[in-house]
Amino acid sequence: MTLGTVLVTGGAGFIGCALADRLVSSADRWIAFDSLHSQVHPGSERPAALHESAELVVADVTDPGAWDALLADTRPDTIIHLAAETGTAQSLDEASRHSRVNVVGTTELTDALGRSGHLPSHVVLASSRAVYGEGTWQRADGTVFQPGMRSHAQLEAGQWDFPDAVAVPESSLTTPPAPTSVYGATKLAQENLLTAWGGARGVPVSILRLQNVYGPGQSLINSYTGIVSLFSQWAREGKQIPLYEDGKIIRDFVFIDDVAWAIAATLAAGPDDARPVLDVGTGVATTIHDMASAIADYYGAPEPTVVGKFRDGDVRAASADISATTTWLDWQPTVSLTQGVAALQDWIGATRPL
Secondary structure (H helix, E strand, O other): OOOEEEEEEOOOOHHHHHHHHHHHHHEEEEEEEEOOOOOOOHHHOOOOOOOOOOEEEEOOOOOHHHHHHHHOOOOOOEEEEOOOOOOHHHHHHOHHHHHHHHHHHHHHHHHHHHHHOOOOOEEEEEEEHHHHOOOOEEEOOOOEEOOOOOOHHHHHOOOOOOOOEEEOOEOOOOOOOOOOOHHHHHHHHHHHHHHHHHHHHOOOEEEEEEOEEEOOOOOOOOOOOOHHHHHHHHHHOOOOOEEOOOOOOEEOEEEHHHHHHHHHHHHHHOOOOOOOOEEEOOOOOEEHHHHHHHHHHHHOOOOOEEOOOOOOOOOOEOOEOOHHHHHHOOOOOOOOHHHHHHHHHHHHHHHOOO
16 A cells, blocks of 8 residues: 555644554655644653654644645645544533634645645544434334433433433444534534535545544543543552442443554545445443453552542443444454553553553
């Protein structure tokens, strides 16, 4: 697979570094466009994890001048759009920041391409399972429904689930988007903006909705994302991991290598107008308690404890139906939860010795 010139927004981040490791040798040029925000990058320095062959352009996706300067002498064949503010809870209090980066940053990209007179041959967007919100649930009699957002009053009363119903795994083919967080709303806006722009300009756009990504390289200082790394740091210090709600929140934890492979498989498959939005996860629903217990067991830390707290805008259950993804791409997840947790702990131990 020869990729030509590849531009990756957010290219110095967690997924961007993993992707560069996998694909930089297949590209004529690999350009990481990243602001190196201090919330993710200590000291705003080039991360050691970014492949040495990757060209780093330190700039903000919301800055039109930075885009014009880059595109004045760069003609990317492929654009992988990873740049985004990702904190679900943080997005409620910093909605303008999330909207500027996720929404305006996307439109600044498309506007700059228009000014440059250059159109890429393929754009790949890393979207999020957050666009589904609470998704679809099913009652005992088989009827399905979209419950909508859990209210603050419902959460305050400890009513975590929807009565007599279970969550259905999310699929772009069957689950209508209905975000319950500002973050999710901005990710859906990214999808719609790029789809509309790409359709009008004849630029193919591929969209991958990622579940909870974790693994080596994850930020260890960003308290708004990466509960797996946060749990890991508590457990290795012998602390008891606190669990929100009743500990039975469901997530689909997908290892970073499998996510990088999914993006690589999308590039290898090439543009395809018939291909739907694809969901990237493991297809395994894991409770927060089970994930926390696996981490605690690794270190011999105390059993996690339920504290009953909650976050407004958080969803009760999120897991993926990946059948369409494995059908359309030469891809399937390969790293189990046990393997992934162990790999993350090895990396944290090497990165932050006790």
